[in-house]
Amino acid sequence: MELRFFQIIVPLIALYFIANLIFNFRKSQITIAEMIIGNIFWVAALIFALFPDHISTKIALVFGIESNVNAIIFFCIGLLFLNQFKMYFLIRKQEKSLTILTRKLALKNYSEEGNS
Amino acid sequence: MIGKSEINIFIPAYNEAATIAQVIQDIRSLGYQKIFVVDDGSTDQTNAQATHAEAEIITHLINRGAGAATQTAIECARQLNLQYILLMDADGQHLPQDIDKLVKRMSKGDCDLVIGSRFLNNVQGMPLSRKWFNHIANWLTNLVCQKHYTDSQSGLRMLNRKAVERLHLKLDEFGFCSEMIYLAEQGNLIIAEVPTETVYTPYSLNKGQNFFKGIQTALSLISKIIFR
Numbered sequence: 001m002e003l004r005f006f007q008i009i010v011p012l013i014a015l016y017f018i019a020n021l022i023f024n025f026r027k028s029q030i031t032i033a034e035m036i037i038g039n040i041f042w043v044a045a046l047i048f049a050l051f052p053d054h055i056s057t058k059i060a061l062v063f064g065i066e067s068n069v070n071a072i073i074f075f076c077i078g079l080l081f082l083n084q085f086k087m088y089f090l091i092r093k094q095e096k097s098l099t100i101l102t103r104k105l106a107l108k109n110y111s112e113e114g115n116s
Numbered sequence: 117m118i119g120k121s122e123i124n125i126f127i128p129a130y131n132e133a134a135t136i137a138q139v140i141q142d143i144r145s146l147g148y149q150k151i152f153v154v155d156d157g158s159t160d161q162t163n164a165q166a167t168h169a170e171a172e173i174i175t176h177l178i179n180r181g182a183g184a185a186t187q188t189a190i191e192c193a194r195q196l197n198l199q200y201i202l203l204m205d206a207d208g209q210h211l212p213q214d215i216d217k218l219v220k221r222m223s224k225g226d227c228d229l230v231i232g233s234r235f236l237n238n239v240q241g242m243p244l245s246r247k248w249f250n251h252i253a254n255w256l257t258n259l260v261c262q263k264h265y266t267d268s269q270s271g272l273r274m275l276n277r278k279a280v281e282r283l284h285l286k287l288d289e290f291g292f293c294s295e296m297i298y299l300a301e302q303g304n305l306i307i308a309e310v311p312t313e314t315v316y317t318p319y320s321l322n323k324g325q326n327f328f329k330g331i332q333t334a335l336s337l338i339s340k341i342i343f344r
Contacts, residue, residue: 099180099288103188106154107195110174
Protein backbone atom coordinates (compact mmCIF):
# COMPACT_ATOMS: atom_id res chain seq x y z
CA MET A 1 0.00 0.00 0.00
CA GLU A 2 1.47 3.36 -0.99
CA LEU A 3 1.14 5.87 1.83
CA ARG A 4 0.33 9.49 1.01
CA PHE A 5 1.71 12.35 3.09
CA PHE A 6 -1.48 13.02 5.11
CA GLN A 7 -1.72 9.28 5.88
CA ILE A 8 1.44 9.63 7.96
CA ILE A 9 0.78 13.06 9.48
CA VAL A 10 -2.86 12.59 10.57
CA PRO A 11 -2.27 9.28 12.44
CA LEU A 12 0.73 10.84 14.20
CA ILE A 13 -1.37 13.84 15.27
CA ALA A 14 -4.17 11.46 16.34
CA LEU A 15 -1.75 9.35 18.38
CA TYR A 16 -0.43 12.49 20.05
CA PHE A 17 -3.95 13.57 21.06
CA ILE A 18 -4.91 10.04 22.23
CA ALA A 19 -1.81 9.95 24.44
CA ASN A 20 -2.58 13.47 25.64
CA LEU A 21 -6.16 12.50 26.60
CA ILE A 22 -4.95 9.42 28.51
CA PHE A 23 -2.29 11.52 30.23
CA ASN A 24 -4.87 14.17 31.25
CA PHE A 25 -7.24 11.47 32.52
CA ARG A 26 -4.48 9.91 34.63
CA LYS A 27 -3.75 13.34 36.08
CA SER A 28 -7.52 13.65 36.86
CA GLN A 29 -7.81 16.74 34.67
CA ILE A 30 -10.61 15.19 32.60
CA THR A 31 -13.31 12.60 33.36
CA ILE A 32 -13.42 9.09 31.95
CA ALA A 33 -16.36 10.13 29.74
CA GLU A 34 -14.36 13.00 28.23
CA MET A 35 -11.41 10.69 27.64
CA ILE A 36 -13.54 8.00 25.97
CA ILE A 37 -15.45 10.41 23.71
CA GLY A 38 -12.25 12.28 22.79
CA ASN A 39 -10.47 9.02 22.00
CA ILE A 40 -13.38 7.74 19.89
CA PHE A 41 -12.98 10.82 17.71
CA TRP A 42 -9.20 10.50 17.33
CA VAL A 43 -9.28 6.74 16.69
CA ALA A 44 -11.91 7.41 14.01
CA ALA A 45 -9.68 10.12 12.51
CA LEU A 46 -6.71 7.73 12.56
CA ILE A 47 -8.63 4.93 10.82
CA PHE A 48 -10.08 7.39 8.32
CA ALA A 49 -6.61 8.70 7.48
CA LEU A 50 -5.22 5.20 6.97
CA PHE A 51 -8.05 4.02 4.72
CA PRO A 52 -9.44 7.21 3.19
CA ASP A 53 -10.46 5.76 -0.18
CA HIS A 54 -12.22 2.74 1.26
CA ILE A 55 -14.06 4.77 3.92
CA SER A 56 -14.93 7.66 1.62
CA THR A 57 -16.40 5.14 -0.84
CA LYS A 58 -18.50 3.72 1.99
CA ILE A 59 -19.55 7.23 3.03
CA ALA A 60 -20.28 8.05 -0.60
CA LEU A 61 -22.66 5.10 -0.70
CA VAL A 62 -24.50 6.44 2.33
CA PHE A 63 -24.39 10.20 1.69
CA GLY A 64 -23.67 10.36 -2.04
CA ILE A 65 -20.26 12.08 -1.76
CA GLU A 66 -16.68 10.99 -2.32
CA SER A 67 -13.03 12.01 -3.04
CA ASN A 68 -10.21 12.91 -0.69
CA VAL A 69 -11.12 16.59 -0.74
CA ASN A 70 -14.39 15.62 0.83
CA ALA A 71 -12.46 13.54 3.34
CA ILE A 72 -10.57 16.67 4.41
CA ILE A 73 -13.81 18.60 4.71
CA PHE A 74 -15.21 15.81 6.87
CA PHE A 75 -12.08 15.89 8.99
CA CYS A 76 -12.45 19.65 9.51
CA ILE A 77 -16.10 19.30 10.43
CA GLY A 78 -15.04 16.62 12.89
CA LEU A 79 -12.49 19.01 14.38
CA LEU A 80 -15.20 21.64 14.82
CA PHE A 81 -17.41 19.10 16.56
CA LEU A 82 -14.57 18.12 18.86
CA ASN A 83 -13.94 21.75 19.68
CA GLN A 84 -17.63 22.23 20.42
CA PHE A 85 -17.54 19.18 22.66
CA LYS A 86 -14.51 20.52 24.55
CA MET A 87 -16.23 23.89 24.98
CA TYR A 88 -19.33 22.17 26.36
CA PHE A 89 -17.33 20.33 29.02
CA LEU A 90 -15.36 23.46 29.84
CA ILE A 91 -18.56 25.48 30.38
CA ARG A 92 -20.07 22.66 32.45
CA LYS A 93 -16.96 22.60 34.64
CA GLN A 94 -17.10 26.38 35.07
CA GLU A 95 -20.81 26.21 35.96
CA LYS A 96 -20.10 23.56 38.59
CA SER A 97 -17.30 25.67 40.07
CA LEU A 98 -19.62 28.65 40.17
CA THR A 99 -22.24 26.64 42.07
CA ILE A 100 -19.70 25.35 44.58
CA LEU A 101 -18.41 28.87 45.16
CA THR A 102 -21.93 30.32 45.52
CA ARG A 103 -22.99 27.61 47.98
CA LYS A 104 -19.83 27.92 50.10
CA LEU A 105 -20.20 31.69 50.27
CA ALA A 106 -23.87 31.36 51.25
CA LEU A 107 -23.10 28.99 54.13
CA LYS A 108 -20.07 31.02 55.24
CA ASN A 109 -22.11 34.23 55.32
CA TYR A 110 -24.92 32.45 57.16
CA SER A 111 -22.63 31.02 59.85
CA GLU A 112 -20.84 34.38 60.28
CA GLU A 113 -24.13 36.25 60.62
CA GLY A 114 -25.36 33.60 63.06
CA ASN A 115 -22.23 33.94 65.19
CA SER A 116 -22.19 37.75 65.17
CA MET B 117 -43.74 10.82 67.55
CA ILE B 118 -41.06 13.29 66.48
CA GLY B 119 -41.65 16.65 68.15
CA LYS B 120 -42.35 19.75 66.08
CA SER B 121 -39.34 21.45 67.66
CA GLU B 122 -37.11 18.77 66.12
CA ILE B 123 -38.26 19.52 62.57
CA ASN B 124 -36.29 22.02 60.50
CA ILE B 125 -38.11 23.19 57.42
CA PHE B 126 -36.02 24.32 54.44
CA ILE B 127 -37.64 26.25 51.60
CA PRO B 128 -35.52 26.77 48.48
CA ALA B 129 -36.85 29.93 46.83
CA TYR B 130 -36.17 31.88 43.67
CA ASN B 131 -38.22 35.02 43.00
CA GLU B 132 -41.10 33.95 45.26
CA ALA B 133 -41.83 37.32 46.89
CA ALA B 134 -45.54 36.90 46.14
CA THR B 135 -45.92 33.75 48.24
CA ILE B 136 -42.96 33.22 50.57
CA ALA B 137 -44.27 35.22 53.55
CA GLN B 138 -47.63 33.44 53.46
CA VAL B 139 -45.97 30.02 53.17
CA ILE B 140 -43.79 30.77 56.22
CA GLN B 141 -46.76 32.10 58.18
CA ASP B 142 -48.86 29.00 57.36
CA ILE B 143 -46.10 26.65 58.48
CA ARG B 144 -45.54 28.61 61.66
CA SER B 145 -49.23 28.59 62.52
CA LEU B 146 -49.02 24.78 62.64
CA GLY B 147 -46.38 24.96 65.34
CA TYR B 148 -43.21 24.48 63.29
CA GLN B 149 -40.85 27.25 64.32
CA LYS B 150 -37.53 26.36 62.70
CA ILE B 151 -37.90 27.63 59.17
CA PHE B 152 -34.99 28.25 56.79
CA VAL B 153 -35.27 29.91 53.39
CA VAL B 154 -32.51 29.26 50.86
CA ASP B 155 -32.79 32.33 48.65
CA ASP B 156 -31.35 31.22 45.32
CA GLY B 157 -30.21 34.63 44.10
CA SER B 158 -33.68 36.16 43.84
CA THR B 159 -33.91 39.52 42.10
CA ASP B 160 -37.26 40.43 43.66
CA GLN B 161 -38.21 40.98 47.31
CA THR B 162 -38.06 37.28 48.32
CA ASN B 163 -35.17 37.84 50.71
CA ALA B 164 -36.80 40.86 52.36
CA GLN B 165 -40.17 39.10 52.65
CA ALA B 166 -38.60 36.01 54.22
CA THR B 167 -36.57 38.16 56.62
CA HIS B 168 -39.72 40.05 57.57
CA ALA B 169 -41.45 36.72 58.22
CA GLU B 170 -38.58 35.92 60.62
CA ALA B 171 -37.22 32.90 58.79
CA GLU B 172 -33.52 32.03 58.85
CA ILE B 173 -32.09 33.13 55.50
CA ILE B 174 -29.26 31.51 53.57
CA THR B 175 -28.52 33.55 50.49
CA HIS B 176 -27.01 32.45 47.20
CA LEU B 177 -25.48 35.59 45.71
CA ILE B 178 -26.44 34.42 42.21
CA ASN B 179 -29.09 32.04 40.91
CA ARG B 180 -27.78 28.47 40.63
CA GLY B 181 -30.95 26.39 40.35
CA ALA B 182 -33.34 24.47 42.60
CA GLY B 183 -30.93 21.55 42.91
CA ALA B 184 -28.11 23.82 44.07
CA ALA B 185 -30.39 25.45 46.65
CA THR B 186 -31.39 22.00 47.94
CA GLN B 187 -27.73 21.00 48.17
CA THR B 188 -27.13 24.11 50.27
CA ALA B 189 -30.06 23.18 52.53
CA ILE B 190 -28.73 19.66 53.09
CA GLU B 191 -25.18 20.93 53.63
CA CYS B 192 -26.48 23.44 56.17
CA ALA B 193 -28.27 20.61 57.99
CA ARG B 194 -25.02 18.65 58.08
CA GLN B 195 -23.09 21.61 59.49
CA LEU B 196 -25.72 22.39 62.13
CA ASN B 197 -26.06 18.68 63.00
CA LEU B 198 -29.82 18.77 62.47
CA GLN B 199 -31.68 15.49 63.05
CA TYR B 200 -34.67 16.00 60.75
CA ILE B 201 -35.16 18.31 57.82
CA LEU B 202 -38.18 18.86 55.62
CA LEU B 203 -37.93 20.37 52.15
CA MET B 204 -40.89 22.14 50.58
CA ASP B 205 -41.59 24.43 47.64
CA ALA B 206 -41.94 28.17 48.09
CA ASP B 207 -44.76 28.74 45.61
CA GLY B 208 -47.52 27.66 47.99
CA GLN B 209 -48.46 24.51 46.07
CA HIS B 210 -48.05 22.26 49.14
CA LEU B 211 -50.66 22.16 51.87
CA PRO B 212 -48.79 22.94 55.10
CA GLN B 213 -51.01 20.39 56.90
CA ASP B 214 -49.31 17.66 54.86
CA ILE B 215 -46.10 18.27 56.80
CA ASP B 216 -47.73 16.38 59.69
CA LYS B 217 -48.26 13.35 57.42
CA LEU B 218 -44.58 13.21 56.54
CA VAL B 219 -43.55 13.66 60.17
CA LYS B 220 -45.95 10.91 61.26
CA ARG B 221 -44.53 8.52 58.64
CA MET B 222 -40.94 9.34 59.61
CA SER B 223 -41.85 8.83 63.30
CA LYS B 224 -42.47 5.13 62.62
CA GLY B 225 -38.68 4.90 62.43
CA ASP B 226 -38.50 2.49 59.51
CA CYS B 227 -37.51 4.93 56.77
CA ASP B 228 -34.90 7.61 56.09
CA LEU B 229 -36.55 9.63 53.33
CA VAL B 230 -40.27 10.36 53.08
CA ILE B 231 -41.72 11.76 49.86
CA GLY B 232 -45.09 13.48 49.69
CA SER B 233 -46.75 11.93 46.65
CA ARG B 234 -49.41 13.77 44.65
CA PHE B 235 -50.35 10.59 42.81
CA LEU B 236 -51.29 8.29 45.70
CA ASN B 237 -54.58 10.18 45.90
CA ASN B 238 -56.69 11.32 42.97
CA VAL B 239 -54.94 14.33 41.48
CA GLN B 240 -57.20 17.27 40.85
CA GLY B 241 -56.43 20.42 38.89
CA MET B 242 -53.11 19.27 37.45
CA PRO B 243 -52.78 20.41 33.81
CA LEU B 244 -52.37 17.69 31.21
CA SER B 245 -48.88 18.86 30.16
CA ARG B 246 -47.70 18.59 33.75
CA LYS B 247 -49.29 15.18 34.16
CA TRP B 248 -47.38 14.04 31.06
CA PHE B 249 -44.19 15.51 32.36
CA ASN B 250 -44.60 13.75 35.71
CA HIS B 251 -45.43 10.42 34.07
CA ILE B 252 -42.32 10.60 31.88
CA ALA B 253 -40.13 11.70 34.80
CA ASN B 254 -41.52 8.88 36.97
CA TRP B 255 -41.00 6.34 34.22
CA LEU B 256 -37.38 7.45 33.73
CA THR B 257 -36.68 7.50 37.45
CA ASN B 258 -38.23 4.08 37.98
CA LEU B 259 -36.20 2.79 35.05
CA VAL B 260 -32.94 3.45 36.88
CA CYS B 261 -34.21 2.75 40.40
CA GLN B 262 -34.81 -0.62 42.03
CA LYS B 263 -38.25 0.21 43.45
CA HIS B 264 -41.30 1.92 42.03
CA TYR B 265 -42.11 5.52 42.98
CA THR B 266 -45.37 7.30 42.23
CA ASP B 267 -44.07 10.87 42.44
CA SER B 268 -40.38 11.28 41.71
CA GLN B 269 -40.70 15.06 41.21
CA SER B 270 -42.40 16.03 44.45
CA GLY B 271 -40.74 18.91 46.27
CA LEU B 272 -42.19 17.89 49.64
CA ARG B 273 -39.66 15.59 51.29
CA MET B 274 -38.44 14.75 54.76
CA LEU B 275 -34.96 13.46 55.55
CA ASN B 276 -33.53 12.06 58.75
CA ARG B 277 -29.93 12.48 59.88
CA LYS B 278 -28.79 9.34 58.06
CA ALA B 279 -30.19 10.67 54.77
CA VAL B 280 -28.66 14.10 55.38
CA GLU B 281 -25.26 12.44 55.89
CA ARG B 282 -25.49 10.18 52.85
CA LEU B 283 -27.11 12.36 50.20
CA HIS B 284 -24.53 14.32 48.26
CA LEU B 285 -26.41 15.71 45.26
CA LYS B 286 -24.63 16.90 42.14
CA LEU B 287 -27.32 18.27 39.82
CA ASP B 288 -28.03 21.99 40.05
CA GLU B 289 -31.35 22.01 38.21
CA PHE B 290 -34.62 20.13 38.66
CA GLY B 291 -33.02 16.76 37.96
CA PHE B 292 -32.10 16.71 41.67
CA CYS B 293 -35.55 15.28 42.57
CA SER B 294 -34.85 12.04 40.71
CA GLU B 295 -31.19 12.15 41.63
CA MET B 296 -32.05 12.21 45.32
CA ILE B 297 -34.13 9.03 44.99
CA TYR B 298 -31.44 7.34 42.94
CA LEU B 299 -28.69 8.28 45.42
CA ALA B 300 -30.86 7.27 48.38
CA GLU B 301 -31.18 3.77 46.92
CA GLN B 302 -27.45 3.67 46.20
CA GLY B 303 -26.80 4.71 49.80
CA ASN B 304 -29.10 1.95 51.17
CA LEU B 305 -31.59 4.47 52.54
CA ILE B 306 -35.20 3.40 52.96
CA ILE B 307 -37.70 5.54 51.06
CA ALA B 308 -41.39 5.86 51.88
CA GLU B 309 -44.21 7.76 50.19
CA VAL B 310 -47.27 9.34 51.77
CA PRO B 311 -50.26 10.80 49.91
CA THR B 312 -50.36 14.59 49.85
CA GLU B 313 -52.49 17.27 48.24
CA THR B 314 -51.37 19.99 45.86
CA VAL B 315 -52.87 23.41 45.35
CA TYR B 316 -52.62 24.51 41.73
CA THR B 317 -52.95 28.23 41.24
CA PRO B 318 -52.11 30.26 38.11
CA TYR B 319 -49.04 31.43 40.05
CA SER B 320 -47.77 27.96 40.98
CA LEU B 321 -48.45 26.69 37.46
CA ASN B 322 -46.11 29.32 36.06
CA LYS B 323 -43.42 28.08 38.40
CA GLY B 324 -41.73 24.72 38.69
CA GLN B 325 -41.38 22.25 35.89
CA ASN B 326 -42.92 21.98 32.45
CA PHE B 327 -42.62 19.53 29.59
CA PHE B 328 -39.50 21.12 28.04
CA LYS B 329 -37.76 21.53 31.37
CA GLY B 330 -38.69 17.88 31.91
CA ILE B 331 -36.77 16.80 28.83
CA GLN B 332 -33.76 18.78 30.07
CA THR B 333 -34.18 17.15 33.50
CA ALA B 334 -34.30 13.69 31.97
CA LEU B 335 -31.16 14.33 29.92
CA SER B 336 -29.30 15.60 33.01
CA LEU B 337 -30.26 12.51 34.96
CA ILE B 338 -29.29 10.11 32.18
CA SER B 339 -25.99 11.95 31.71
CA LYS B 340 -25.36 11.75 35.45
CA ILE B 341 -25.99 8.00 35.50
CA ILE B 342 -23.89 7.29 32.40
CA PHE B 343 -20.96 9.59 33.25
CA ARG B 344 -20.93 9.21 37.04
